[in-house]
Amino acid sequence: MGANAPRRAKIPESAIRRLSFYHRHLRDLQALGVATISSREIARVYGLEPFQVRKDLSYFGSFGRRGRGYAVSRLRQRLGLILGLDSEWRMALVGAGNIGMAIFRYQEYRRLGFRIAAVFDADPDKVGRELEHGITVEPMERIGPAVGEQDIRIGIVAVPPEAAQNAVDALTAAGITAILSFPGGQVLVPKDVALRRVSLEADLAALSYFLANK
Amino acid sequence: MGANAPRRAKIPESAIRRLSFYHRHLRDLQALGVATISSREIARVYGLEPFQVRKDLSYFGSFGRRGRGYAVSRLRQRLGLILGLDSEWRMALVGAGNIGMAIFRYQEYRRLGFRIAAVFDADPDKVGRELEHGITVEPMERIGPAVGEQDIRIGIVAVPPEAAQNAVDALTAAGITAILSFPGGQVLVPKDVALRRVSLEADLAALSYFLANK
Numbered sequence: 001m002g003a004n005a006p007r008r009a010k011i012p013e014s015a016i017r018r019l020s021f022y023h024r025h026l027r028d029l030q031a032l033g034v035a036t037i038s039s040r041e042i043a044r045v046y047g048l049e050p051f052q053v054r055k056d057l058s059y060f061g062s063f064g065r066r067g068r069g070y071a072v073s074r075l076r077q078r079l080g081l082i083l084g085l086d087s088e089w090r091m092a093l094v095g096a097g098n099i100g101m102a103i104f105r106y107q108e109y110r111r112l113g114f115r116i117a118a119v120f121d122a123d124p125d126k127v128g129r130e131l132e133h134g135i136t137v138e139p140m141e142r143i144g145p146a147v148g149e150q151d152i153r154i155g156i157v158a159v160p161p162e163a164a165q166n167a168v169d170a171l172t173a174a175g176i177t178a179i180l181s182f183p184g185g186q187v188l189v190p191k192d193v194a195l196r197r198v199s200l201e202a203d204l205a206a207l208s209y210f211l212a213n214k
Numbered sequence: 215m216g217a218n219a220p221r222r223a224k225i226p227e228s229a230i231r232r233l234s235f236y237h238r239h240l241r242d243l244q245a246l247g248v249a250t251i252s253s254r255e256i257a258r259v260y261g262l263e264p265f266q267v268r269k270d271l272s273y274f275g276s277f278g279r280r281g282r283g284y285a286v287s288r289l290r291q292r293l294g295l296i297l298g299l300d301s302e303w304r305m306a307l308v309g310a311g312n313i314g315m316a317i318f319r320y321q322e323y324r325r326l327g328f329r330i331a332a333v334f335d336a337d338p339d340k341v342g343r344e345l346e347h348g349i350t351v352e353p354m355e356r357i358g359p360a361v362g363e364q365d366i367r368i369g370i371v372a373v374p375p376e377a378a379q380n381a382v383d384a385l386t387a388a389g390i391t392a393i394l395s396f397p398g399g400q401v402l403v404p405k406d407v408a409l410r411r412v413s414l415e416a417d418l419a420a421l422s423y424f425l426a427n428k
Contacts, residue, residue: 013420014227020419021411024398045400047409083419084426091418102316106414108398114418154421177428178421180414184238184322186259194424195261196417197235200320200394203410204305204328205234205297206227207368207392210408212298214391 015056019079021046022053024112026076036069090117090150092176094167095158096126096137099182103158104131114154118146120170122163140170147174154178161185168195229270233293235260236267238326240290252283304331304364306390308381309372310340310351313396317372318345328368332360334384336377354384361388368392375399382409 022042029037039053057075060082080086093100093116104116119137121127129137138146146152155171157164157179164183171179178194181187189195236256243251253267271289274296294300307314307330318330333351335341343351352360360366369385371378371393378397385393392408395401403409 012226012228016420016423017413017416020416021398021413023419024415025400047401047403082423082426084422085419087422087426089418089422089425098316098319102312103414105312109415109418112415112419114415114422153425154418178425180417180421184235186239187261189261194421196420198412198414198417199231199235200317200412201238201323201326201328202231202234203394203412204303204323204326204368205237205299206230206410207394207408208298208301208303208328209230209296211303211367211392212296212301 011059015059016083018046018048018052018056020083020085020112022056023076023079023083023085026072026079027111029072030076034072037072037075038069041069085112088113088115089154090115090152091154091156092117092143092147092152092171093119093156093158094121094140094143094171095156095163095182096121096123096129096131097158097160100156100158103156103182116156117150117152118142120146122159122166140166143170144174147171147176152176154180157181157183159183225273229273230297232260232262232266232270234297234299234326236270237290237293237297237299240286240293243286244290248286250283251286251289255283299326302327302329303368304329304366305368305370306331306357306361306366306385307333307370307372308335308354308357308385309377309396310335310337310343310345311372311374314370314372317370318349330370331364331366332356334360336373336380354380357384358388361385361390366390368394371395371397373397 025045040050043050043053091114093104096119119131119135120140120143121137122140126137127139155176157167159167161183164181164185164187168179168187168189172190172193177192180196180198182198184199239259254264257264257267305328307318310333318333333345333349334354334357335351336354340351341353369390371381373381375397378395378399378401382393382401382403386404386407391406394410394412396412398413
Protein backbone atom coordinates (compact mmCIF):
# COMPACT_ATOMS: atom_id res chain seq x y z
CA MET A 1 0.00 0.00 0.00
CA GLY A 2 1.17 3.52 -0.78
CA ALA A 3 2.01 6.17 1.75
CA ASN A 4 -1.31 7.92 1.11
CA ALA A 5 -3.36 4.85 1.89
CA PRO A 6 -2.45 3.79 5.42
CA ARG A 7 -3.31 0.20 6.14
CA ARG A 8 -6.14 -0.22 8.62
CA ALA A 9 -6.61 -3.36 10.65
CA LYS A 10 -10.32 -4.01 10.28
CA ILE A 11 -12.19 -3.26 7.08
CA PRO A 12 -15.67 -4.77 7.19
CA GLU A 13 -16.16 -7.48 4.63
CA SER A 14 -19.28 -5.74 3.39
CA ALA A 15 -17.09 -2.76 2.47
CA ILE A 16 -14.66 -5.00 0.57
CA ARG A 17 -17.57 -6.44 -1.39
CA ARG A 18 -18.94 -3.01 -2.25
CA LEU A 19 -15.47 -1.81 -3.24
CA SER A 20 -15.24 -4.66 -5.72
CA PHE A 21 -18.53 -3.47 -7.24
CA TYR A 22 -17.23 0.10 -7.44
CA HIS A 23 -14.10 -1.25 -9.11
CA ARG A 24 -16.15 -3.02 -11.74
CA HIS A 25 -18.28 0.05 -12.37
CA LEU A 26 -15.20 2.27 -12.65
CA ARG A 27 -13.72 -0.11 -15.19
CA ASP A 28 -16.87 0.24 -17.31
CA LEU A 29 -16.79 4.04 -16.95
CA GLN A 30 -13.14 4.13 -17.94
CA ALA A 31 -13.95 2.08 -21.03
CA LEU A 32 -16.65 4.63 -21.87
CA GLY A 33 -14.17 7.50 -21.49
CA VAL A 34 -15.75 9.03 -18.38
CA ALA A 35 -13.15 11.16 -16.54
CA THR A 36 -14.67 11.92 -13.15
CA ILE A 37 -17.46 10.59 -10.96
CA SER A 38 -19.03 11.71 -7.69
CA SER A 39 -19.77 9.54 -4.68
CA ARG A 40 -23.43 10.40 -5.31
CA GLU A 41 -23.29 8.88 -8.79
CA ILE A 42 -21.57 5.72 -7.58
CA ALA A 43 -24.13 5.47 -4.77
CA ARG A 44 -27.05 5.76 -7.17
CA VAL A 45 -25.86 2.81 -9.25
CA TYR A 46 -25.95 0.50 -6.25
CA GLY A 47 -28.89 1.99 -4.37
CA LEU A 48 -26.60 3.21 -1.56
CA GLU A 49 -26.27 6.48 0.32
CA PRO A 50 -23.39 8.70 -0.91
CA PHE A 51 -22.16 8.71 2.69
CA GLN A 52 -21.70 4.95 2.48
CA VAL A 53 -19.57 5.21 -0.65
CA ARG A 54 -17.37 7.94 0.86
CA LYS A 55 -17.00 5.90 4.02
CA ASP A 56 -16.04 2.74 2.10
CA LEU A 57 -13.39 4.65 0.17
CA SER A 58 -12.15 6.40 3.30
CA TYR A 59 -10.95 3.09 4.78
CA PHE A 60 -8.05 3.35 2.39
CA GLY A 61 -7.30 7.03 2.73
CA SER A 62 -8.66 9.92 0.73
CA PHE A 63 -9.05 9.57 -3.04
CA GLY A 64 -11.27 12.45 -4.08
CA ARG A 65 -11.92 16.08 -3.35
CA ARG A 66 -15.19 17.26 -1.93
CA GLY A 67 -17.38 18.72 -4.66
CA ARG A 68 -14.98 17.76 -7.45
CA GLY A 69 -15.56 14.02 -7.54
CA TYR A 70 -13.09 11.26 -8.14
CA ALA A 71 -10.79 10.81 -11.11
CA VAL A 72 -12.12 7.56 -12.60
CA SER A 73 -8.84 6.12 -13.86
CA ARG A 74 -6.92 6.91 -10.68
CA LEU A 75 -9.65 5.60 -8.38
CA ARG A 76 -9.95 2.43 -10.42
CA GLN A 77 -6.22 1.88 -10.34
CA ARG A 78 -6.05 2.41 -6.57
CA LEU A 79 -8.97 0.12 -5.88
CA GLY A 80 -7.48 -2.51 -8.17
CA LEU A 81 -4.22 -2.33 -6.24
CA ILE A 82 -5.91 -2.46 -2.86
CA LEU A 83 -8.19 -5.34 -3.77
CA GLY A 84 -5.44 -7.22 -5.56
CA LEU A 85 -7.39 -7.01 -8.79
CA ASP A 86 -4.51 -5.87 -10.95
CA SER A 87 -2.80 -9.24 -10.95
CA GLU A 88 -4.07 -12.45 -12.46
CA TRP A 89 -5.09 -15.05 -9.91
CA ARG A 90 -5.01 -18.65 -10.98
CA MET A 91 -7.58 -20.85 -9.33
CA ALA A 92 -8.16 -24.56 -8.82
CA LEU A 93 -11.75 -25.77 -8.99
CA VAL A 94 -12.45 -28.93 -7.01
CA GLY A 95 -15.69 -30.56 -8.11
CA ALA A 96 -16.92 -30.96 -11.68
CA GLY A 97 -20.59 -31.56 -10.84
CA ASN A 98 -23.58 -29.22 -11.40
CA ILE A 99 -22.38 -26.35 -9.24
CA GLY A 100 -18.75 -26.73 -10.32
CA MET A 101 -19.65 -26.70 -13.99
CA ALA A 102 -21.96 -23.69 -13.55
CA ILE A 103 -19.04 -21.83 -11.97
CA PHE A 104 -16.70 -22.96 -14.72
CA ARG A 105 -19.06 -21.86 -17.50
CA TYR A 106 -19.93 -18.56 -15.85
CA GLN A 107 -16.46 -17.10 -16.46
CA GLU A 108 -17.48 -13.49 -15.66
CA TYR A 109 -14.74 -13.46 -13.02
CA ARG A 110 -12.20 -13.71 -15.86
CA ARG A 111 -12.75 -10.03 -16.58
CA LEU A 112 -11.53 -9.29 -13.07
CA GLY A 113 -8.38 -11.34 -13.48
CA PHE A 114 -9.51 -14.63 -11.94
CA ARG A 115 -8.89 -17.71 -14.02
CA ILE A 116 -9.67 -21.35 -13.37
CA ALA A 117 -6.41 -23.01 -14.35
CA ALA A 118 -7.23 -26.56 -13.29
CA VAL A 119 -10.29 -28.66 -12.40
CA PHE A 120 -10.23 -31.71 -10.14
CA ASP A 121 -12.74 -34.37 -9.23
CA ALA A 122 -12.69 -37.56 -7.15
CA ASP A 123 -15.09 -39.34 -9.53
CA PRO A 124 -13.14 -41.53 -12.02
CA ASP A 125 -15.98 -41.05 -14.51
CA LYS A 126 -15.38 -37.31 -14.56
CA VAL A 127 -11.57 -37.47 -14.65
CA GLY A 128 -10.28 -37.03 -18.18
CA ARG A 129 -13.35 -35.13 -19.35
CA GLU A 130 -12.34 -32.28 -21.65
CA LEU A 131 -13.82 -28.89 -20.76
CA GLU A 132 -13.58 -25.57 -22.56
CA HIS A 133 -10.49 -23.37 -22.44
CA GLY A 134 -8.26 -26.41 -22.96
CA ILE A 135 -8.87 -27.79 -19.47
CA THR A 136 -9.23 -31.47 -18.62
CA VAL A 137 -10.67 -32.76 -15.33
CA GLU A 138 -7.80 -34.20 -13.27
CA PRO A 139 -7.82 -36.63 -10.34
CA MET A 140 -7.53 -35.32 -6.77
CA GLU A 141 -3.94 -36.56 -6.43
CA ARG A 142 -2.93 -33.99 -9.04
CA ILE A 143 -3.89 -31.01 -6.82
CA GLY A 144 -0.51 -30.85 -5.09
CA PRO A 145 1.67 -30.92 -8.21
CA ALA A 146 -0.69 -28.69 -10.25
CA VAL A 147 -0.79 -25.93 -7.63
CA GLY A 148 3.00 -25.63 -7.75
CA GLU A 149 3.35 -26.03 -11.52
CA GLN A 150 0.69 -23.47 -12.36
CA ASP A 151 1.15 -20.98 -9.53
CA ILE A 152 -2.41 -21.53 -8.31
CA ARG A 153 -3.30 -19.31 -5.35
CA ILE A 154 -7.06 -19.69 -4.87
CA GLY A 155 -9.17 -22.83 -4.47
CA ILE A 156 -12.87 -23.15 -5.22
CA VAL A 157 -14.63 -26.08 -3.58
CA ALA A 158 -17.84 -27.29 -5.23
CA VAL A 159 -18.26 -30.82 -3.92
CA PRO A 160 -20.99 -32.48 -1.82
CA PRO A 161 -20.84 -31.50 1.90
CA GLU A 162 -19.43 -34.88 2.95
CA ALA A 163 -16.46 -34.44 0.57
CA ALA A 164 -15.75 -30.82 1.52
CA GLN A 165 -13.18 -31.44 4.26
CA ASN A 166 -11.14 -33.73 1.99
CA ALA A 167 -11.15 -31.16 -0.80
CA VAL A 168 -10.15 -28.35 1.55
CA ASP A 169 -7.40 -30.51 3.11
CA ALA A 170 -5.98 -31.32 -0.33
CA LEU A 171 -5.89 -27.62 -1.22
CA THR A 172 -4.30 -26.44 2.03
CA ALA A 173 -1.78 -29.30 1.91
CA ALA A 174 -0.79 -27.97 -1.52
CA GLY A 175 -0.17 -24.53 0.00
CA ILE A 176 -3.43 -22.79 -0.96
CA THR A 177 -4.39 -20.15 1.63
CA ALA A 178 -7.54 -18.67 0.07
CA ILE A 179 -10.57 -20.87 -0.48
CA LEU A 180 -14.10 -20.24 -1.65
CA SER A 181 -16.38 -23.03 -0.49
CA PHE A 182 -19.88 -23.84 -1.71
CA PRO A 183 -20.91 -26.91 0.32
CA GLY A 184 -22.51 -26.37 3.73
CA GLY A 185 -21.55 -28.20 6.92
CA GLN A 186 -18.44 -28.32 9.02
CA VAL A 187 -15.09 -27.54 7.42
CA LEU A 188 -11.96 -26.80 9.41
CA VAL A 189 -8.94 -24.95 8.02
CA PRO A 190 -5.58 -23.93 9.48
CA LYS A 191 -5.49 -20.49 11.13
CA ASP A 192 -3.65 -18.81 8.27
CA VAL A 193 -6.14 -19.90 5.61
CA ALA A 194 -9.01 -17.64 4.52
CA LEU A 195 -12.12 -19.74 3.93
CA ARG A 196 -15.11 -17.94 2.45
CA ARG A 197 -18.43 -19.71 2.30
CA VAL A 198 -20.83 -19.02 -0.52
CA SER A 199 -24.24 -19.97 0.73
CA LEU A 200 -27.49 -19.52 -1.09
CA GLU A 201 -29.19 -20.57 2.15
CA ALA A 202 -27.52 -17.74 4.08
CA ASP A 203 -28.52 -15.24 1.40
CA LEU A 204 -32.09 -16.49 1.49
CA ALA A 205 -32.09 -16.40 5.30
CA ALA A 206 -31.12 -12.73 5.14
CA LEU A 207 -34.16 -12.13 2.92
CA SER A 208 -36.51 -14.13 5.13
CA TYR A 209 -35.19 -12.15 8.10
CA PHE A 210 -36.05 -8.98 6.21
CA LEU A 211 -39.54 -10.26 5.37
CA ALA A 212 -40.20 -11.59 8.88
CA ASN A 213 -39.16 -8.34 10.58
CA LYS A 214 -40.32 -5.56 8.30
CA MET B 215 -40.48 -10.94 18.12
CA GLY B 216 -41.11 -12.05 21.66
CA ALA B 217 -40.83 -9.86 24.72
CA ASN B 218 -37.51 -11.48 25.64
CA ALA B 219 -35.89 -10.62 22.35
CA PRO B 220 -36.06 -6.85 21.97
CA ARG B 221 -35.77 -5.76 18.39
CA ARG B 222 -32.57 -3.87 17.64
CA ALA B 223 -32.25 -1.51 14.74
CA LYS B 224 -28.97 -2.57 13.21
CA ILE B 225 -27.85 -6.17 13.12
CA PRO B 226 -24.87 -6.55 10.80
CA GLU B 227 -25.59 -8.67 7.78
CA SER B 228 -22.57 -10.80 8.57
CA ALA B 229 -24.25 -11.73 11.87
CA ILE B 230 -27.48 -12.66 10.10
CA ARG B 231 -25.51 -14.94 7.78
CA ARG B 232 -23.69 -16.62 10.66
CA LEU B 233 -26.97 -17.03 12.56
CA SER B 234 -28.38 -18.92 9.59
CA PHE B 235 -25.38 -21.26 9.75
CA TYR B 236 -25.92 -21.78 13.48
CA HIS B 237 -29.57 -22.50 12.78
CA ARG B 238 -28.65 -25.18 10.27
CA HIS B 239 -26.13 -26.74 12.64
CA LEU B 240 -28.64 -26.74 15.49
CA ARG B 241 -31.16 -28.48 13.28
CA ASP B 242 -28.61 -31.24 12.59
CA LEU B 243 -27.78 -31.51 16.31
CA GLN B 244 -31.45 -31.71 17.18
CA ALA B 245 -31.87 -34.53 14.65
CA LEU B 246 -28.97 -36.32 16.34
CA GLY B 247 -30.60 -35.92 19.75
CA VAL B 248 -28.04 -33.50 21.21
CA ALA B 249 -29.63 -31.55 24.09
CA THR B 250 -27.19 -28.73 24.85
CA ILE B 251 -24.32 -26.96 23.14
CA SER B 252 -21.81 -24.31 24.20
CA SER B 253 -20.83 -21.22 22.24
CA ARG B 254 -17.34 -22.73 22.11
CA GLU B 255 -18.64 -25.80 20.30
CA ILE B 256 -20.65 -23.75 17.81
CA ALA B 257 -17.61 -21.55 17.25
CA ARG B 258 -15.35 -24.51 16.56
CA VAL B 259 -17.61 -25.77 13.78
CA TYR B 260 -17.30 -22.52 11.88
CA GLY B 261 -13.74 -21.56 12.82
CA LEU B 262 -14.96 -18.59 14.86
CA GLU B 263 -14.13 -17.26 18.30
CA PRO B 264 -16.69 -18.20 21.00
CA PHE B 265 -16.97 -14.49 21.73
CA GLN B 266 -18.25 -13.95 18.19
CA VAL B 267 -20.98 -16.57 18.60
CA ARG B 268 -22.11 -15.12 21.92
CA LYS B 269 -22.13 -11.64 20.41
CA ASP B 270 -24.18 -12.78 17.40
CA LEU B 271 -26.76 -14.39 19.67
CA SER B 272 -26.82 -11.40 22.01
CA TYR B 273 -28.29 -9.17 19.28
CA PHE B 274 -31.56 -10.90 19.97
CA GLY B 275 -31.46 -11.03 23.74
CA SER B 276 -30.04 -13.72 25.97
CA PHE B 277 -30.54 -17.38 25.08
CA GLY B 278 -28.11 -19.32 27.22
CA ARG B 279 -26.54 -19.38 30.64
CA ARG B 280 -22.85 -18.89 31.13
CA GLY B 281 -21.14 -22.23 31.70
CA ARG B 282 -24.28 -24.25 31.04
CA GLY B 283 -24.56 -23.85 27.30
CA TYR B 284 -27.63 -23.45 25.17
CA ALA B 285 -30.63 -25.76 24.95
CA VAL B 286 -30.42 -26.92 21.33
CA SER B 287 -34.14 -27.21 20.60
CA ARG B 288 -35.01 -23.88 22.20
CA LEU B 289 -32.16 -22.02 20.53
CA ARG B 290 -33.03 -23.51 17.18
CA GLN B 291 -36.66 -22.56 17.58
CA ARG B 292 -35.81 -18.99 18.55
CA LEU B 293 -33.34 -18.55 15.71
CA GLY B 294 -35.88 -19.99 13.28
CA LEU B 295 -38.46 -17.49 14.46
CA ILE B 296 -36.06 -14.56 14.29
CA LEU B 297 -34.73 -15.44 10.87
CA GLY B 298 -38.16 -16.28 9.55
CA LEU B 299 -37.07 -19.86 8.90
CA ASP B 300 -40.08 -21.53 10.48
CA SER B 301 -42.41 -20.61 7.66
CA GLU B 302 -42.25 -21.81 4.07
CA TRP B 303 -41.21 -19.13 1.61
CA ARG B 304 -42.31 -19.57 -1.97
CA MET B 305 -39.95 -18.17 -4.53
CA ALA B 306 -40.06 -17.18 -8.20
CA LEU B 307 -36.96 -17.91 -10.26
CA VAL B 308 -36.50 -15.63 -13.25
CA GLY B 309 -34.05 -17.10 -15.76
CA ALA B 310 -33.84 -20.74 -16.82
CA GLY B 311 -30.28 -20.62 -18.20
CA ASN B 312 -27.09 -22.16 -16.77
CA ILE B 313 -27.11 -20.31 -13.45
CA GLY B 314 -30.88 -20.50 -13.05
CA MET B 315 -30.93 -24.24 -13.64
CA ALA B 316 -27.99 -24.81 -11.26
CA ILE B 317 -29.97 -22.96 -8.58
CA PHE B 318 -33.09 -24.93 -9.38
CA ARG B 319 -31.30 -28.28 -9.22
CA TYR B 320 -29.40 -27.42 -6.06
CA GLN B 321 -32.51 -27.51 -3.87
CA GLU B 322 -30.59 -27.54 -0.55
CA TYR B 323 -32.54 -24.42 0.43
CA ARG B 324 -35.68 -26.57 0.49
CA ARG B 325 -34.53 -28.01 3.81
CA LEU B 326 -34.69 -24.48 5.22
CA GLY B 327 -38.21 -23.87 3.97
CA PHE B 328 -37.44 -22.09 0.69
CA ARG B 329 -39.19 -23.47 -2.34
CA ILE B 330 -39.06 -22.40 -5.97
CA ALA B 331 -42.74 -22.38 -6.87
CA ALA B 332 -42.45 -20.95 -10.39
CA VAL B 333 -39.79 -20.41 -13.06
CA PHE B 334 -39.93 -17.71 -15.73
CA ASP B 335 -37.92 -16.95 -18.84
CA ALA B 336 -38.15 -14.41 -21.67
CA ASP B 337 -36.85 -16.92 -24.21
CA PRO B 338 -39.77 -18.56 -26.10
CA ASP B 339 -37.58 -21.64 -26.62
CA LYS B 340 -37.36 -22.15 -22.84
CA VAL B 341 -41.01 -21.40 -22.09
CA GLY B 342 -42.99 -24.61 -21.73
CA ARG B 343 -39.99 -26.70 -20.79
CA GLU B 344 -40.88 -29.16 -18.05
CA LEU B 345 -38.56 -29.17 -15.07
CA GLU B 346 -38.50 -31.41 -11.99
CA HIS B 347 -40.93 -31.00 -9.08
CA GLY B 348 -43.82 -30.51 -11.53
CA ILE B 349 -42.68 -27.06 -12.62
CA THR B 350 -42.91 -25.72 -16.17
CA VAL B 351 -41.03 -22.65 -17.41
CA GLU B 352 -43.55 -19.82 -17.87
CA PRO B 353 -43.34 -16.60 -19.90
CA MET B 354 -42.46 -13.30 -18.18
CA GLU B 355 -46.05 -12.02 -18.44
CA ARG B 356 -47.08 -14.74 -16.01
CA ILE B 357 -45.00 -13.29 -13.14
CA GLY B 358 -47.76 -10.92 -11.96
CA PRO B 359 -50.59 -13.49 -11.82
CA ALA B 360 -48.37 -16.31 -10.50
CA VAL B 361 -47.06 -14.24 -7.56
CA GLY B 362 -50.60 -13.62 -6.35
CA GLU B 363 -51.93 -17.11 -7.06
CA GLN B 364 -49.06 -18.91 -5.35
CA ASP B 365 -48.29 -16.48 -2.53
CA ILE B 366 -44.74 -15.97 -3.81
CA ARG B 367 -42.71 -13.66 -1.56
CA ILE B 368 -39.11 -13.93 -2.80
CA GLY B 369 -37.68 -13.47 -6.29
CA ILE B 370 -34.43 -14.93 -7.60
CA VAL B 371 -32.98 -13.25 -10.67
CA ALA B 372 -30.61 -15.32 -12.80
CA VAL B 373 -30.65 -13.57 -16.17
CA PRO B 374 -27.91 -11.84 -18.20
CA PRO B 375 -26.95 -8.39 -16.82
CA GLU B 376 -28.75 -6.53 -19.63
CA ALA B 377 -32.03 -8.26 -18.72
CA ALA B 378 -31.70 -7.78 -14.96
CA GLN B 379 -33.61 -4.51 -14.63
CA ASN B 380 -36.57 -5.89 -16.58
CA ALA B 381 -36.70 -8.99 -14.41
CA VAL B 382 -36.48 -6.96 -11.20
CA ASP B 383 -39.16 -4.55 -12.43
CA ALA B 384 -41.52 -7.41 -13.24
CA LEU B 385 -41.03 -8.86 -9.75
CA THR B 386 -41.49 -5.58 -7.88
CA ALA B 387 -44.53 -4.70 -10.01
CA ALA B 388 -46.01 -8.01 -8.86
CA GLY B 389 -45.48 -6.98 -5.23
CA ILE B 390 -42.26 -8.88 -4.46
CA THR B 391 -40.14 -7.02 -1.89
CA ALA B 392 -37.24 -9.44 -1.39
CA ILE B 393 -34.97 -10.24 -4.32
CA LEU B 394 -31.77 -12.22 -4.70
CA SER B 395 -29.93 -11.15 -7.82
CA PHE B 396 -27.08 -12.92 -9.59
CA PRO B 397 -26.28 -10.67 -12.58
CA GLY B 398 -23.82 -7.81 -12.10
CA GLY B 399 -24.33 -4.24 -13.26
CA GLN B 400 -26.78 -1.52 -12.38
CA VAL B 401 -30.18 -2.49 -10.99
CA LEU B 402 -32.52 -0.03 -9.29
CA VAL B 403 -35.31 -1.04 -6.91
CA PRO B 404 -37.92 0.92 -4.94
CA LYS B 405 -36.87 1.95 -1.42
CA ASP B 406 -38.96 -0.70 0.33
CA VAL B 407 -37.47 -3.59 -1.64
CA ALA B 408 -34.55 -5.61 -0.28
CA LEU B 409 -32.19 -6.50 -3.13
CA ARG B 410 -29.34 -8.85 -2.27
CA ARG B 411 -26.63 -9.43 -4.81
CA VAL B 412 -24.89 -12.76 -5.04
CA SER B 413 -21.56 -12.14 -6.66
CA LEU B 414 -18.84 -14.65 -7.22
CA GLU B 415 -16.67 -11.72 -8.30
CA ALA B 416 -17.17 -9.96 -4.96
CA ASP B 417 -16.33 -13.17 -3.09
CA LEU B 418 -13.21 -13.65 -5.16
CA ALA B 419 -12.26 -9.99 -4.67
CA ALA B 420 -12.43 -10.53 -0.90
CA LEU B 421 -9.98 -13.42 -1.31
CA SER B 422 -7.65 -11.47 -3.56
CA TYR B 423 -7.74 -8.64 -1.01
CA PHE B 424 -6.71 -11.18 1.63
CA LEU B 425 -3.89 -12.51 -0.55
CA ALA B 426 -2.69 -9.05 -1.60
CA ASN B 427 -2.59 -7.73 1.97
CA LYS B 428 -1.50 -10.63 4.11
